[in-house]
Amino acid sequence: MVGIVIIAHSRTLAEGAAEVARAMGVGKAVVEPAGGALDGGLGTSIDLVEAAVAAADDGDGVVLVADLxxxxxxxxxxxxxxxxxxxxxxxxxxxxxxxxAASMAATGADLTAVHAAAEAAYDHRKTR
Amino acid sequence: MTAVESLNAADVANWIRRAAELVAADTERLTRLDAAIGDGDHGHNLDRGFRAAVAALPDDAPPGRTLIAAGRAVVSKTGGASGPLYGTALRRAGKALGDAADVDAAAFGTALRAALEGVQDLGKAVEGDKTMVDALAPAAAAYEAALGDGADLAGCARAAADAAARGAEATIPMQARKGRASYLGPRSVGHMDPGACSTGLVLRALAEIVGGTG
Known part of the structure:
Protein backbone atom coordinates (compact mmCIF):
# COMPACT_ATOMS: atom_id res chain seq x y z
CA MET A 1 0.00 0.00 0.00
CA VAL A 2 1.17 3.52 -0.76
CA GLY A 3 2.36 5.24 2.42
CA ILE A 4 1.90 8.87 3.40
CA VAL A 5 4.29 11.11 5.34
CA ILE A 6 3.13 14.35 6.94
CA ILE A 7 5.92 16.95 7.18
CA ALA A 8 5.04 19.90 9.40
CA HIS A 9 6.84 22.48 11.51
CA SER A 10 5.32 21.22 14.73
CA ARG A 11 5.39 17.68 16.08
CA THR A 12 1.81 17.97 17.32
CA LEU A 13 0.62 19.46 14.02
CA ALA A 14 2.08 16.53 12.08
CA GLU A 15 0.70 14.00 14.55
CA GLY A 16 -2.72 15.64 14.50
CA ALA A 17 -2.90 15.72 10.72
CA ALA A 18 -1.76 12.09 10.63
CA GLU A 19 -4.44 11.16 13.17
CA VAL A 20 -7.18 12.72 11.03
CA ALA A 21 -5.78 11.19 7.83
CA ARG A 22 -5.58 7.72 9.39
CA ALA A 23 -9.21 7.97 10.46
CA MET A 24 -10.20 8.89 6.90
CA GLY A 25 -8.07 6.03 5.65
CA VAL A 26 -10.39 3.76 7.63
CA GLY A 27 -7.60 2.24 9.62
CA LYS A 28 -5.83 0.88 6.56
CA ALA A 29 -3.72 3.77 5.31
CA VAL A 30 -0.19 4.05 6.66
CA VAL A 31 0.36 7.68 7.68
CA GLU A 32 3.63 8.63 9.39
CA PRO A 33 4.16 12.07 10.98
CA ALA A 34 7.50 13.88 10.69
CA GLY A 35 6.93 17.04 12.67
CA GLY A 36 9.25 19.59 14.22
CA ALA A 37 12.98 19.69 14.73
CA LEU A 38 15.08 16.87 16.17
CA ASP A 39 14.96 18.45 19.64
CA GLY A 40 11.16 18.45 19.58
CA GLY A 41 10.88 22.20 18.95
CA LEU A 42 9.46 23.89 15.87
CA GLY A 43 11.28 23.33 12.59
CA THR A 44 12.05 20.56 10.14
CA SER A 45 14.42 17.63 10.46
CA ILE A 46 15.49 15.73 7.38
CA ASP A 47 16.49 12.89 9.69
CA LEU A 48 12.94 12.61 11.04
CA VAL A 49 11.53 12.81 7.52
CA GLU A 50 13.85 10.06 6.28
CA ALA A 51 12.86 7.85 9.19
CA ALA A 52 9.15 8.47 8.52
CA VAL A 53 9.55 7.67 4.82
CA ALA A 54 11.34 4.42 5.68
CA ALA A 55 8.53 3.52 8.10
CA ALA A 56 5.78 4.36 5.58
CA ASP A 57 7.32 2.61 2.57
CA ASP A 58 6.40 -1.03 2.04
CA GLY A 59 7.66 -0.92 -1.55
CA ASP A 60 4.61 0.68 -3.17
CA GLY A 61 5.91 4.20 -2.71
CA VAL A 62 5.29 7.19 -0.47
CA VAL A 63 3.46 10.48 -0.94
CA LEU A 64 4.80 13.42 1.07
CA VAL A 65 2.45 16.17 2.25
CA ALA A 66 4.20 19.24 3.66
CA ASP A 67 3.06 22.43 5.36
CA LEU A 68 5.37 25.23 4.14
CA ALA A 101 -4.15 10.78 0.00
CA ALA A 102 -5.06 8.48 2.89
CA SER A 103 -8.56 7.93 1.52
CA MET A 104 -7.18 6.96 -1.89
CA ALA A 105 -4.31 4.90 -0.48
CA ALA A 106 -6.78 2.84 1.57
CA THR A 107 -8.38 1.64 -1.68
CA GLY A 108 -5.09 0.06 -2.70
CA ALA A 109 -4.52 2.62 -5.47
CA ASP A 110 -1.01 3.08 -6.86
CA LEU A 111 1.45 5.88 -6.17
CA THR A 112 0.35 8.01 -9.13
CA ALA A 113 -3.31 7.84 -8.09
CA VAL A 114 -2.63 8.64 -4.42
CA HIS A 115 -0.43 11.58 -5.42
CA ALA A 116 -3.14 12.86 -7.79
CA ALA A 117 -5.79 12.54 -5.08
CA ALA A 118 -3.69 14.63 -2.70
CA GLU A 119 -3.16 17.34 -5.31
CA ALA A 120 -6.87 17.35 -6.20
CA ALA A 121 -7.54 18.47 -2.62
CA TYR A 122 -6.96 22.02 -3.86
CA ASP A 123 -10.21 21.73 -5.83
CA HIS A 124 -12.34 21.25 -2.74
CA ARG A 125 -13.23 24.88 -2.06
CA LYS A 126 -14.72 26.07 1.21
CA THR A 127 -16.78 29.13 0.37
CA ARG A 128 -18.02 28.27 -3.08
CA MET B 1 48.62 33.88 5.95
CA THR B 2 49.31 34.63 2.30
CA ALA B 3 46.98 34.60 -0.67
CA VAL B 4 46.36 31.16 -2.18
CA GLU B 5 46.27 30.46 -5.93
CA SER B 6 44.21 27.32 -5.60
CA LEU B 7 42.14 25.75 -2.86
CA ASN B 8 43.16 22.45 -1.28
CA ALA B 9 41.12 20.54 1.26
CA ALA B 10 42.61 22.48 4.18
CA ASP B 11 41.72 25.79 2.52
CA VAL B 12 38.14 24.66 1.98
CA ALA B 13 37.91 23.50 5.60
CA ASN B 14 39.28 26.88 6.70
CA TRP B 15 36.65 28.59 4.57
CA ILE B 16 33.87 26.69 6.35
CA ARG B 17 35.45 27.46 9.74
CA ARG B 18 35.74 31.16 8.89
CA ALA B 19 32.16 31.23 7.59
CA ALA B 20 31.04 29.66 10.88
CA GLU B 21 32.97 32.35 12.79
CA LEU B 22 31.40 35.19 10.80
CA VAL B 23 27.91 33.70 11.17
CA ALA B 24 28.48 33.22 14.91
CA ALA B 25 29.66 36.82 15.26
CA ASP B 26 26.58 38.10 13.41
CA THR B 27 24.05 35.67 14.86
CA GLU B 28 22.11 38.35 16.71
CA ARG B 29 22.09 40.71 13.72
CA LEU B 30 20.85 37.95 11.36
CA THR B 31 18.16 36.99 13.82
CA ARG B 32 17.09 40.64 14.21
CA LEU B 33 16.82 40.97 10.42
CA ASP B 34 14.78 37.80 10.33
CA ALA B 35 12.56 38.97 13.17
CA ALA B 36 11.62 42.02 11.08
CA ILE B 37 10.17 40.06 8.17
CA GLY B 38 10.74 36.35 8.79
CA ASP B 39 10.28 33.98 11.70
CA GLY B 40 13.19 35.33 13.71
CA ASP B 41 15.43 32.31 13.78
CA HIS B 42 17.86 32.72 10.89
CA GLY B 43 20.92 33.66 12.91
CA HIS B 44 20.56 30.94 15.49
CA ASN B 45 19.61 28.30 12.93
CA LEU B 46 22.55 29.09 10.67
CA ASP B 47 24.92 29.34 13.61
CA ARG B 48 23.85 25.84 14.67
CA GLY B 49 24.15 24.59 11.07
CA PHE B 50 27.63 25.96 10.46
CA ARG B 51 28.87 24.75 13.85
CA ALA B 52 27.69 21.30 12.79
CA ALA B 53 29.44 21.74 9.44
CA VAL B 54 32.71 22.53 11.20
CA ALA B 55 32.28 19.48 13.44
CA ALA B 56 31.63 17.32 10.35
CA LEU B 57 34.68 18.45 8.39
CA PRO B 58 36.50 15.29 7.30
CA ASP B 59 40.17 14.84 8.19
CA ASP B 60 41.37 13.52 4.90
CA ALA B 61 39.09 14.23 1.93
CA PRO B 62 39.43 16.31 -1.24
CA PRO B 63 37.81 19.78 -1.35
CA GLY B 64 34.65 18.54 -3.06
CA ARG B 65 33.96 15.86 -0.47
CA THR B 66 34.74 18.31 2.30
CA LEU B 67 32.00 20.62 1.02
CA ILE B 68 29.56 17.73 0.62
CA ALA B 69 30.18 16.64 4.22
CA ALA B 70 29.68 20.22 5.42
CA GLY B 71 26.49 20.52 3.39
CA ARG B 72 25.07 17.32 4.79
CA ALA B 73 25.65 18.57 8.33
CA VAL B 74 24.04 21.92 7.55
CA VAL B 75 20.94 20.18 6.17
CA SER B 76 20.65 17.92 9.16
CA LYS B 77 21.21 20.45 11.94
CA THR B 78 20.00 23.87 10.77
CA GLY B 79 16.27 23.31 11.25
CA GLY B 80 14.85 26.10 9.06
CA ALA B 81 14.62 26.76 5.34
CA SER B 82 18.23 27.86 5.28
CA GLY B 83 19.26 24.26 6.06
CA PRO B 84 18.14 22.71 2.79
CA LEU B 85 19.17 25.84 0.85
CA TYR B 86 22.70 26.24 2.24
CA GLY B 87 23.11 22.49 2.38
CA THR B 88 22.19 22.17 -1.28
CA ALA B 89 24.53 25.03 -2.19
CA LEU B 90 27.47 23.37 -0.43
CA ARG B 91 26.69 19.91 -1.74
CA ARG B 92 26.20 21.03 -5.34
CA ALA B 93 29.43 22.99 -5.17
CA GLY B 94 31.17 19.94 -3.74
CA LYS B 95 29.80 17.67 -6.46
CA ALA B 96 30.97 20.12 -9.12
CA LEU B 97 34.50 19.89 -7.75
CA GLY B 98 34.56 16.10 -7.98
CA ASP B 99 37.63 14.45 -6.44
CA ALA B 100 40.17 17.08 -7.53
CA ALA B 101 42.83 17.67 -4.86
CA ASP B 102 43.36 21.29 -5.90
CA VAL B 103 40.71 23.73 -7.06
CA ASP B 104 41.83 26.61 -9.26
CA ALA B 105 39.94 29.83 -9.86
CA ALA B 106 38.06 28.48 -12.90
CA ALA B 107 36.99 25.29 -11.13
CA PHE B 108 35.74 27.21 -8.12
CA GLY B 109 33.73 29.47 -10.44
CA THR B 110 32.01 26.39 -11.82
CA ALA B 111 31.24 25.25 -8.27
CA LEU B 112 29.82 28.65 -7.32
CA ARG B 113 27.57 28.56 -10.37
CA ALA B 114 26.46 25.02 -9.44
CA ALA B 115 25.64 26.21 -5.91
CA LEU B 116 23.44 28.98 -7.30
CA GLU B 117 21.67 26.57 -9.64
CA GLY B 118 21.10 24.15 -6.76
CA VAL B 119 19.54 26.86 -4.61
CA GLN B 120 17.29 27.95 -7.47
CA ASP B 121 16.28 24.38 -8.34
CA LEU B 122 15.26 23.77 -4.75
CA GLY B 123 13.72 27.08 -3.73
CA LYS B 124 12.47 28.24 -7.15
CA ALA B 125 13.51 31.81 -6.33
CA VAL B 126 14.71 34.21 -8.99
CA GLU B 127 16.59 37.50 -8.63
CA GLY B 128 14.33 40.17 -7.19
CA ASP B 129 12.38 37.82 -4.92
CA LYS B 130 14.27 39.15 -1.85
CA THR B 131 16.13 35.93 -1.02
CA MET B 132 19.68 34.63 -0.80
CA VAL B 133 19.59 34.38 -4.61
CA ASP B 134 19.83 38.18 -4.69
CA ALA B 135 23.30 37.88 -3.15
CA LEU B 136 24.44 34.59 -4.67
CA ALA B 137 23.49 35.32 -8.30
CA PRO B 138 25.42 38.62 -8.57
CA ALA B 139 28.29 36.97 -6.68
CA ALA B 140 28.55 34.16 -9.23
CA ALA B 141 28.30 36.66 -12.09
CA ALA B 142 30.95 38.96 -10.58
CA TYR B 143 33.24 36.01 -9.94
CA GLU B 144 32.95 34.89 -13.56
CA ALA B 145 33.47 38.43 -14.83
CA ALA B 146 36.63 38.81 -12.74
CA LEU B 147 37.85 35.43 -13.96
CA GLY B 148 37.25 36.56 -17.54
CA ASP B 149 39.30 39.67 -16.84
CA GLY B 150 42.21 37.50 -15.76
CA ALA B 151 41.86 37.92 -12.00
CA ASP B 152 43.42 35.33 -9.69
CA LEU B 153 41.43 33.32 -7.15
CA ALA B 154 41.72 36.05 -4.53
CA GLY B 155 40.53 38.69 -7.00
CA CYS B 156 37.60 36.56 -8.12
CA ALA B 157 36.59 35.77 -4.54
CA ARG B 158 36.82 39.44 -3.55
CA ALA B 159 34.62 40.38 -6.51
CA ALA B 160 32.10 37.74 -5.48
CA ALA B 161 32.07 38.88 -1.85
CA ASP B 162 31.66 42.53 -2.81
CA ALA B 163 28.84 41.69 -5.23
CA ALA B 164 27.10 39.58 -2.59
CA ALA B 165 27.28 42.42 -0.08
CA ARG B 166 25.87 44.86 -2.63
CA GLY B 167 23.22 42.30 -3.55
CA ALA B 168 22.20 41.97 0.09
CA GLU B 169 21.92 45.76 0.42
CA ALA B 170 19.81 45.81 -2.74
CA THR B 171 17.20 43.54 -1.11
CA ILE B 172 16.20 46.35 1.29
CA PRO B 173 13.74 48.07 -1.07
CA MET B 174 12.46 44.79 -2.52
CA GLN B 175 9.08 43.26 -1.77
CA ALA B 176 9.47 39.62 -0.79
CA ARG B 177 8.02 36.94 -3.04
CA LYS B 178 9.28 33.87 -1.16
CA GLY B 179 9.08 32.58 2.39
CA ARG B 180 7.29 34.02 5.37
CA ALA B 181 8.19 37.58 4.37
CA SER B 182 6.08 37.20 1.23
CA TYR B 183 2.93 37.05 3.39
CA LEU B 184 3.64 40.64 4.43
CA GLY B 185 3.34 42.04 0.91
CA PRO B 186 4.48 45.68 0.77
CA ARG B 187 5.34 45.57 4.51
CA SER B 188 8.36 43.44 3.65
CA VAL B 189 9.92 46.49 1.95
CA GLY B 190 12.59 48.38 3.90
CA HIS B 191 14.38 45.42 5.49
CA MET B 192 17.42 43.49 4.31
CA ASP B 193 16.77 39.85 3.54
CA PRO B 194 18.59 37.81 6.20
CA GLY B 195 19.46 35.01 3.78
CA ALA B 196 21.08 37.45 1.37
CA CYS B 197 22.93 38.97 4.32
CA SER B 198 24.29 35.61 5.49
CA THR B 199 25.24 34.67 1.93
CA GLY B 200 27.37 37.80 1.94
CA LEU B 201 29.08 36.58 5.12
CA VAL B 202 29.88 33.17 3.66
CA LEU B 203 31.42 34.72 0.56
CA ARG B 204 33.27 37.27 2.69
CA ALA B 205 34.78 34.30 4.53
CA LEU B 206 35.93 32.86 1.20
CA ALA B 207 37.53 36.15 0.16
CA GLU B 208 39.35 36.35 3.49
CA ILE B 209 40.69 32.81 3.26
CA VAL B 210 41.96 33.03 -0.31
CA GLY B 211 43.11 36.61 0.19
CA GLY B 212 45.21 35.63 3.18
CA THR B 213 43.34 37.87 5.57
CA GLY B 214 41.21 35.23 7.27
Whole structure:
Protein backbone atom coordinates (compact mmCIF):
# COMPACT_ATOMS: atom_id res chain seq x y z
CA MET A 1 0.00 0.00 0.00
CA VAL A 2 1.17 3.52 -0.76
CA GLY A 3 2.36 5.24 2.42
CA ILE A 4 1.90 8.87 3.40
CA VAL A 5 4.29 11.11 5.34
CA ILE A 6 3.13 14.35 6.94
CA ILE A 7 5.92 16.95 7.18
CA ALA A 8 5.04 19.90 9.40
CA HIS A 9 6.84 22.48 11.51
CA SER A 10 5.32 21.22 14.73
CA ARG A 11 5.39 17.68 16.08
CA THR A 12 1.81 17.97 17.32
CA LEU A 13 0.62 19.46 14.02
CA ALA A 14 2.08 16.53 12.08
CA GLU A 15 0.70 14.00 14.55
CA GLY A 16 -2.72 15.64 14.50
CA ALA A 17 -2.90 15.72 10.72
CA ALA A 18 -1.76 12.09 10.63
CA GLU A 19 -4.44 11.16 13.17
CA VAL A 20 -7.18 12.72 11.03
CA ALA A 21 -5.78 11.19 7.83
CA ARG A 22 -5.58 7.72 9.39
CA ALA A 23 -9.21 7.97 10.46
CA MET A 24 -10.20 8.89 6.90
CA GLY A 25 -8.07 6.03 5.65
CA VAL A 26 -10.39 3.76 7.63
CA GLY A 27 -7.60 2.24 9.62
CA LYS A 28 -5.83 0.88 6.56
CA ALA A 29 -3.72 3.77 5.31
CA VAL A 30 -0.19 4.05 6.66
CA VAL A 31 0.36 7.68 7.68
CA GLU A 32 3.63 8.63 9.39
CA PRO A 33 4.16 12.07 10.98
CA ALA A 34 7.50 13.88 10.69
CA GLY A 35 6.93 17.04 12.67
CA GLY A 36 9.25 19.59 14.22
CA ALA A 37 12.98 19.69 14.73
CA LEU A 38 15.08 16.87 16.17
CA ASP A 39 14.96 18.45 19.64
CA GLY A 40 11.16 18.45 19.58
CA GLY A 41 10.88 22.20 18.95
CA LEU A 42 9.46 23.89 15.87
CA GLY A 43 11.28 23.33 12.59
CA THR A 44 12.05 20.56 10.14
CA SER A 45 14.42 17.63 10.46
CA ILE A 46 15.49 15.73 7.38
CA ASP A 47 16.49 12.89 9.69
CA LEU A 48 12.94 12.61 11.04
CA VAL A 49 11.53 12.81 7.52
CA GLU A 50 13.85 10.06 6.28
CA ALA A 51 12.86 7.85 9.19
CA ALA A 52 9.15 8.47 8.52
CA VAL A 53 9.55 7.67 4.82
CA ALA A 54 11.34 4.42 5.68
CA ALA A 55 8.53 3.52 8.10
CA ALA A 56 5.78 4.36 5.58
CA ASP A 57 7.32 2.61 2.57
CA ASP A 58 6.40 -1.03 2.04
CA GLY A 59 7.66 -0.92 -1.55
CA ASP A 60 4.61 0.68 -3.17
CA GLY A 61 5.91 4.20 -2.71
CA VAL A 62 5.29 7.19 -0.47
CA VAL A 63 3.46 10.48 -0.94
CA LEU A 64 4.80 13.42 1.07
CA VAL A 65 2.45 16.17 2.25
CA ALA A 66 4.20 19.24 3.66
CA ASP A 67 3.06 22.43 5.36
CA LEU A 68 5.37 25.23 4.14
CA UNK A 69 8.86 26.69 3.90
CA UNK A 70 11.54 24.36 5.17
CA UNK A 71 9.09 21.43 5.18
CA UNK A 72 8.66 21.81 1.43
CA UNK A 73 12.37 22.38 0.79
CA UNK A 74 13.31 19.37 2.92
CA UNK A 75 10.80 17.20 1.06
CA UNK A 76 12.16 18.33 -2.31
CA UNK A 77 15.71 17.72 -1.17
CA UNK A 78 14.92 14.22 0.10
CA UNK A 79 13.32 13.35 -3.24
CA UNK A 80 16.38 14.63 -5.08
CA UNK A 81 18.58 12.47 -2.85
CA UNK A 82 16.52 9.34 -3.38
CA UNK A 83 16.26 9.87 -7.16
CA UNK A 84 12.56 10.48 -6.73
CA UNK A 85 11.23 7.27 -8.28
CA UNK A 86 9.35 5.99 -5.29
CA UNK A 87 8.66 9.17 -3.32
CA UNK A 88 6.50 12.06 -4.54
CA UNK A 89 5.71 15.43 -2.95
CA UNK A 90 2.09 16.50 -3.31
CA UNK A 91 1.41 20.13 -4.15
CA UNK A 92 -1.43 20.20 -1.65
CA UNK A 93 -2.72 21.83 1.54
CA UNK A 94 -1.57 19.85 4.57
CA UNK A 95 -4.72 18.45 6.16
CA UNK A 96 -6.82 18.23 3.02
CA UNK A 97 -4.00 16.66 1.05
CA UNK A 98 -3.28 14.14 3.79
CA UNK A 99 -6.94 13.16 4.09
CA UNK A 100 -7.35 12.81 0.31
CA ALA A 101 -4.15 10.78 0.00
CA ALA A 102 -5.06 8.48 2.89
CA SER A 103 -8.56 7.93 1.52
CA MET A 104 -7.18 6.96 -1.89
CA ALA A 105 -4.31 4.90 -0.48
CA ALA A 106 -6.78 2.84 1.57
CA THR A 107 -8.38 1.64 -1.68
CA GLY A 108 -5.09 0.06 -2.70
CA ALA A 109 -4.52 2.62 -5.47
CA ASP A 110 -1.01 3.08 -6.86
CA LEU A 111 1.45 5.88 -6.17
CA THR A 112 0.35 8.01 -9.13
CA ALA A 113 -3.31 7.84 -8.09
CA VAL A 114 -2.63 8.64 -4.42
CA HIS A 115 -0.43 11.58 -5.42
CA ALA A 116 -3.14 12.86 -7.79
CA ALA A 117 -5.79 12.54 -5.08
CA ALA A 118 -3.69 14.63 -2.70
CA GLU A 119 -3.16 17.34 -5.31
CA ALA A 120 -6.87 17.35 -6.20
CA ALA A 121 -7.54 18.47 -2.62
CA TYR A 122 -6.96 22.02 -3.86
CA ASP A 123 -10.21 21.73 -5.83
CA HIS A 124 -12.34 21.25 -2.74
CA ARG A 125 -13.23 24.88 -2.06
CA LYS A 126 -14.72 26.07 1.21
CA THR A 127 -16.78 29.13 0.37
CA ARG A 128 -18.02 28.27 -3.08
CA MET B 1 48.62 33.88 5.95
CA THR B 2 49.31 34.63 2.30
CA ALA B 3 46.98 34.60 -0.67
CA VAL B 4 46.36 31.16 -2.18
CA GLU B 5 46.27 30.46 -5.93
CA SER B 6 44.21 27.32 -5.60
CA LEU B 7 42.14 25.75 -2.86
CA ASN B 8 43.16 22.45 -1.28
CA ALA B 9 41.12 20.54 1.26
CA ALA B 10 42.61 22.48 4.18
CA ASP B 11 41.72 25.79 2.52
CA VAL B 12 38.14 24.66 1.98
CA ALA B 13 37.91 23.50 5.60
CA ASN B 14 39.28 26.88 6.70
CA TRP B 15 36.65 28.59 4.57
CA ILE B 16 33.87 26.69 6.35
CA ARG B 17 35.45 27.46 9.74
CA ARG B 18 35.74 31.16 8.89
CA ALA B 19 32.16 31.23 7.59
CA ALA B 20 31.04 29.66 10.88
CA GLU B 21 32.97 32.35 12.79
CA LEU B 22 31.40 35.19 10.80
CA VAL B 23 27.91 33.70 11.17
CA ALA B 24 28.48 33.22 14.91
CA ALA B 25 29.66 36.82 15.26
CA ASP B 26 26.58 38.10 13.41
CA THR B 27 24.05 35.67 14.86
CA GLU B 28 22.11 38.35 16.71
CA ARG B 29 22.09 40.71 13.72
CA LEU B 30 20.85 37.95 11.36
CA THR B 31 18.16 36.99 13.82
CA ARG B 32 17.09 40.64 14.21
CA LEU B 33 16.82 40.97 10.42
CA ASP B 34 14.78 37.80 10.33
CA ALA B 35 12.56 38.97 13.17
CA ALA B 36 11.62 42.02 11.08
CA ILE B 37 10.17 40.06 8.17
CA GLY B 38 10.74 36.35 8.79
CA ASP B 39 10.28 33.98 11.70
CA GLY B 40 13.19 35.33 13.71
CA ASP B 41 15.43 32.31 13.78
CA HIS B 42 17.86 32.72 10.89
CA GLY B 43 20.92 33.66 12.91
CA HIS B 44 20.56 30.94 15.49
CA ASN B 45 19.61 28.30 12.93
CA LEU B 46 22.55 29.09 10.67
CA ASP B 47 24.92 29.34 13.61
CA ARG B 48 23.85 25.84 14.67
CA GLY B 49 24.15 24.59 11.07
CA PHE B 50 27.63 25.96 10.46
CA ARG B 51 28.87 24.75 13.85
CA ALA B 52 27.69 21.30 12.79
CA ALA B 53 29.44 21.74 9.44
CA VAL B 54 32.71 22.53 11.20
CA ALA B 55 32.28 19.48 13.44
CA ALA B 56 31.63 17.32 10.35
CA LEU B 57 34.68 18.45 8.39
CA PRO B 58 36.50 15.29 7.30
CA ASP B 59 40.17 14.84 8.19
CA ASP B 60 41.37 13.52 4.90
CA ALA B 61 39.09 14.23 1.93
CA PRO B 62 39.43 16.31 -1.24
CA PRO B 63 37.81 19.78 -1.35
CA GLY B 64 34.65 18.54 -3.06
CA ARG B 65 33.96 15.86 -0.47
CA THR B 66 34.74 18.31 2.30
CA LEU B 67 32.00 20.62 1.02
CA ILE B 68 29.56 17.73 0.62
CA ALA B 69 30.18 16.64 4.22
CA ALA B 70 29.68 20.22 5.42
CA GLY B 71 26.49 20.52 3.39
CA ARG B 72 25.07 17.32 4.79
CA ALA B 73 25.65 18.57 8.33
CA VAL B 74 24.04 21.92 7.55
CA VAL B 75 20.94 20.18 6.17
CA SER B 76 20.65 17.92 9.16
CA LYS B 77 21.21 20.45 11.94
CA THR B 78 20.00 23.87 10.77
CA GLY B 79 16.27 23.31 11.25
CA GLY B 80 14.85 26.10 9.06
CA ALA B 81 14.62 26.76 5.34
CA SER B 82 18.23 27.86 5.28
CA GLY B 83 19.26 24.26 6.06
CA PRO B 84 18.14 22.71 2.79
CA LEU B 85 19.17 25.84 0.85
CA TYR B 86 22.70 26.24 2.24
CA GLY B 87 23.11 22.49 2.38
CA THR B 88 22.19 22.17 -1.28
CA ALA B 89 24.53 25.03 -2.19
CA LEU B 90 27.47 23.37 -0.43
CA ARG B 91 26.69 19.91 -1.74
CA ARG B 92 26.20 21.03 -5.34
CA ALA B 93 29.43 22.99 -5.17
CA GLY B 94 31.17 19.94 -3.74
CA LYS B 95 29.80 17.67 -6.46
CA ALA B 96 30.97 20.12 -9.12
CA LEU B 97 34.50 19.89 -7.75
CA GLY B 98 34.56 16.10 -7.98
CA ASP B 99 37.63 14.45 -6.44
CA ALA B 100 40.17 17.08 -7.53
CA ALA B 101 42.83 17.67 -4.86
CA ASP B 102 43.36 21.29 -5.90
CA VAL B 103 40.71 23.73 -7.06
CA ASP B 104 41.83 26.61 -9.26
CA ALA B 105 39.94 29.83 -9.86
CA ALA B 106 38.06 28.48 -12.90
CA ALA B 107 36.99 25.29 -11.13
CA PHE B 108 35.74 27.21 -8.12
CA GLY B 109 33.73 29.47 -10.44
CA THR B 110 32.01 26.39 -11.82
CA ALA B 111 31.24 25.25 -8.27
CA LEU B 112 29.82 28.65 -7.32
CA ARG B 113 27.57 28.56 -10.37
CA ALA B 114 26.46 25.02 -9.44
CA ALA B 115 25.64 26.21 -5.91
CA LEU B 116 23.44 28.98 -7.30
CA GLU B 117 21.67 26.57 -9.64
CA GLY B 118 21.10 24.15 -6.76
CA VAL B 119 19.54 26.86 -4.61
CA GLN B 120 17.29 27.95 -7.47
CA ASP B 121 16.28 24.38 -8.34
CA LEU B 122 15.26 23.77 -4.75
CA GLY B 123 13.72 27.08 -3.73
CA LYS B 124 12.47 28.24 -7.15
CA ALA B 125 13.51 31.81 -6.33
CA VAL B 126 14.71 34.21 -8.99
CA GLU B 127 16.59 37.50 -8.63
CA GLY B 128 14.33 40.17 -7.19
CA ASP B 129 12.38 37.82 -4.92
CA LYS B 130 14.27 39.15 -1.85
CA THR B 131 16.13 35.93 -1.02
CA MET B 132 19.68 34.63 -0.80
CA VAL B 133 19.59 34.38 -4.61
CA ASP B 134 19.83 38.18 -4.69
CA ALA B 135 23.30 37.88 -3.15
CA LEU B 136 24.44 34.59 -4.67
CA ALA B 137 23.49 35.32 -8.30
CA PRO B 138 25.42 38.62 -8.57
CA ALA B 139 28.29 36.97 -6.68
CA ALA B 140 28.55 34.16 -9.23
CA ALA B 141 28.30 36.66 -12.09
CA ALA B 142 30.95 38.96 -10.58
CA TYR B 143 33.24 36.01 -9.94
CA GLU B 144 32.95 34.89 -13.56
CA ALA B 145 33.47 38.43 -14.83
CA ALA B 146 36.63 38.81 -12.74
CA LEU B 147 37.85 35.43 -13.96
CA GLY B 148 37.25 36.56 -17.54
CA ASP B 149 39.30 39.67 -16.84
CA GLY B 150 42.21 37.50 -15.76
CA ALA B 151 41.86 37.92 -12.00
CA ASP B 152 43.42 35.33 -9.69
CA LEU B 153 41.43 33.32 -7.15
CA ALA B 154 41.72 36.05 -4.53
CA GLY B 155 40.53 38.69 -7.00
CA CYS B 156 37.60 36.56 -8.12
CA ALA B 157 36.59 35.77 -4.54
CA ARG B 158 36.82 39.44 -3.55
CA ALA B 159 34.62 40.38 -6.51
CA ALA B 160 32.10 37.74 -5.48
CA ALA B 161 32.07 38.88 -1.85
CA ASP B 162 31.66 42.53 -2.81
CA ALA B 163 28.84 41.69 -5.23
CA ALA B 164 27.10 39.58 -2.59
CA ALA B 165 27.28 42.42 -0.08
CA ARG B 166 25.87 44.86 -2.63
CA GLY B 167 23.22 42.30 -3.55
CA ALA B 168 22.20 41.97 0.09
CA GLU B 169 21.92 45.76 0.42
CA ALA B 170 19.81 45.81 -2.74
CA THR B 171 17.20 43.54 -1.11
CA ILE B 172 16.20 46.35 1.29
CA PRO B 173 13.74 48.07 -1.07
CA MET B 174 12.46 44.79 -2.52
CA GLN B 175 9.08 43.26 -1.77
CA ALA B 176 9.47 39.62 -0.79
CA ARG B 177 8.02 36.94 -3.04
CA LYS B 178 9.28 33.87 -1.16
CA GLY B 179 9.08 32.58 2.39
CA ARG B 180 7.29 34.02 5.37
CA ALA B 181 8.19 37.58 4.37
CA SER B 182 6.08 37.20 1.23
CA TYR B 183 2.93 37.05 3.39
CA LEU B 184 3.64 40.64 4.43
CA GLY B 185 3.34 42.04 0.91
CA PRO B 186 4.48 45.68 0.77
CA ARG B 187 5.34 45.57 4.51
CA SER B 188 8.36 43.44 3.65
CA VAL B 189 9.92 46.49 1.95
CA GLY B 190 12.59 48.38 3.90
CA HIS B 191 14.38 45.42 5.49
CA MET B 192 17.42 43.49 4.31
CA ASP B 193 16.77 39.85 3.54
CA PRO B 194 18.59 37.81 6.20
CA GLY B 195 19.46 35.01 3.78
CA ALA B 196 21.08 37.45 1.37
CA CYS B 197 22.93 38.97 4.32
CA SER B 198 24.29 35.61 5.49
CA THR B 199 25.24 34.67 1.93
CA GLY B 200 27.37 37.80 1.94
CA LEU B 201 29.08 36.58 5.12
CA VAL B 202 29.88 33.17 3.66
CA LEU B 203 31.42 34.72 0.56
CA ARG B 204 33.27 37.27 2.69
CA ALA B 205 34.78 34.30 4.53
CA LEU B 206 35.93 32.86 1.20
CA ALA B 207 37.53 36.15 0.16
CA GLU B 208 39.35 36.35 3.49
CA ILE B 209 40.69 32.81 3.26
CA VAL B 210 41.96 33.03 -0.31
CA GLY B 211 43.11 36.61 0.19
CA GLY B 212 45.21 35.63 3.18
CA THR B 213 43.34 37.87 5.57
CA GLY B 214 41.21 35.23 7.27
Missing amino acids: GSSVLTARMLIEDTDGENVLLADAPLVEGAVA
